[in-house]
Amino acid sequence: MARASTHPRSCGLKHRGFGRRFALLLMPLLVVGCAWGSSSETRTGDRAVPDPDASENVTFYPTYGYLEDDEWVVPVRYWVWEDRGLVSRVVTRVASSMAGLEPQQVETFRHRLRPFSGDSEWRQRVTFVFEDDPLGQEYQVLDERGRAPRTDRNGVVEGKVRIPAQRAEELLAAQGSQGGWLRWEAVSRDHSGTGQAILVPSEGTSVISDIDDTIRITEIPAGWSVAVRNTFFDEFREAPGMPELYQEWDGEGDVLFHYVSGTPWQMYESLSEFLFHEETGYPEGTMHFRTVRKNLVSISTWRDLRSLVSAGAETADRKYEVIAGMMEDFPDRTFRLVGDTGEGDPEIYRSLARRFPGQVEEIVIRDITDDRTLRPERLEGMTVIPAETIERATGPDAIVADLRWQPQSVRVLW
Missing domain, CATH: 3.40.50.1000 (HAD superfamily/HAD-like)
Known part of the structure; x- marks a missing residue:
């Protein structure tokens, strides 16, 4: 069912020159903002205070697996990050003043801005387990040398996970998988996130x-x-x-x-x-x-x-x-x-x-x-x-x- 925008097409932009200037301004604002202040914060008056109990988000991006000999090879990319509420508020305020946004547009922008303003976490290593795995076996993403890398300065790890074909069949059955999707969740300390991959048939x-x-x-x-x-x-x-x-x-x-x-x-x-x-x-x-x-x-x-x-x-x-x-x-x-x-x-x-x-x-x-x-x-x-x-x-x-x-x-x- 198609859903029309709640705003007229001309709404929310002061003039046509706004768009490119906004695109040119947005990312530098976020880059500078993410180099400033604490990752997770609460507010005490006008001062940002770190929250030592904050959990770090792990975003696993939906991926696929391909069969290589008797193993499923799953390329995995994940990002470790924390919410940066103060940066989000500042950038939202700047954008609102530039664009003359309506209240609903401000809320939409704030929601879509959240990952851009998130604070990427460096040198993190994430461990995960497949859901409903009776063995509870832990996995990590490995690089080409077979080592488990830590996140880079942008909070990202890219690598592969290898699963024996028989083991993958057991996991699919344990999860009652529909369509070949395997699901997992982060279990390493202070990490929270889930991911999934579809095991793609060769034909x-x-x-x-x-x-x-x-x-x-x-x-x-x-x-x-x-x-x-x-x-x-x-x-x-x-x-x-x-x-x-x-x-x-x-x-x-x-x-x-x-x-x-x-x-x-x-x-x-x-x-x-x-x-x-x-x-x-x-x-x-x-x-x-x-x-x-x-x-x-x-x-x-x-x-x-x-x-x-x-x-x-x-x-x-x-x-x-x-x-x-x-x-x-x-x-x-x-x-x-x-x-x-x-x-x-x-x-x-x-x-x-x-x-x-x-x-x-x-x-x-x-x-x-x-x-x-x-x-x-x-x-x-x-x-x-x-x-x-x-x-x-x-x-x-x-x-x-x-x-x-x-x-x-x-x-x-x-």
């Missing part, structure tokens, strides 16, 4: 889906002001007809879903709440987003901030490599690639089809810029879903997409 069909303007209305071609409003301030809206299409595919029985987007990982919580809510109705799946680091002393942070306010080749390179990696993990599966014309999805997907000609079953593109009329060569050989046309913005507010992208030099890893 079948995977839908790899973009998010912005493919299944959620973002209106990126309309420019920064509109895209920022739809991302941070207004209620999310599903793209008309797309939940029903995905439900139809889900009903085929052997279809799994992977959501790959240039959206920052910090949007994971808000987007998953929306996409997989029963009123929205998208099938649950794995999530693969973009890294936006916040550590003040890292040059990578400033590179990430630069890419956050551009639609350059780095985002397309990263998207291409993530999808290519999944295709390499599952050489006997076929893939439906679903995107839109607002950015470089047709070019990325066409390049993947050339590289993996036997695996790409179909490319489905939601045409939001009337490319079927203006640039039909972009959509040649693809299944086109006509959509309401979004006029491309011009001038400083425009988000310029690279429609001539080619997979030449991949410069950034996810």
Whole structure:
């Protein structure tokens, strides 16, 4: 069921120049804020006081497992962090004064800001157990050398967990798993969080889906002001007809879903709440987003901030490599690639089809810029879903997409 925004489209922005300035200001504010003050805090008058009993959040991002010989290999990414209430309040106040927000928009922004303003915890090592495991066996994410790394300065660990195939079957049975999902929870001291991974059969069909303007209305071609409003301030809206299409595919029985987007990982919580809510109705799946680091002393942070306010080749390179990696993990599966014309999805997907000609079953593109009329060569050989046309913005507010992208030099890893 589609849910319209409670705010008119013009609401909440003083003028069109706001969007890019807000995007340029938001992340530096958070970077500086997260270098200031205590991680978890209570208030005594006007003074922030550390809370020694605060638990650290562990966000495990939904992932998949692939079978390698007699083991399931599960790539895992997790983030250890604490709420930063004071920073959130300050940034919300600044944004409200810039944008002239209504009360509901302020609350929406505060909720979506929470992971951006969270304090990343350094040198943490998380231990977890699978739910309902009668053995209670503890696991840790391992790096390529087989060691359990600690979180980096951005609070993140990336690595793999290996589970013997027979053991995985026992865990699935113990959990009464539906669809091959395995669930776990953090048990290390002062850590709180749950995660899940789907064990993907070697054969079948995977839908790899973009998010912005493919299944959620973002209106990126309309420019920064509109895209920022739809991302941070207004209620999310599903793209008309797309939940029903995905439900139809889900009903085929052997279809799994992977959501790959240039959206920052910090949007994971808000987007998953929306996409997989029963009123929205998208099938649950794995999530693969973009890294936006916040550590003040890292040059990578400033590179990430630069890419956050551009639609350059780095985002397309990263998207291409993530999808290519999944295709390499599952050489006997076929893939439906679903995107839109607002950015470089047709070019990325066409390049993947050339590289993996036997695996790409179909490319489905939601045409939001009337490319079927203006640039039909972009959509040649693809299944086109006509959509309401979004006029491309011009001038400083425009988000310029690279429609001539080619997979030449991949410069950034996810």
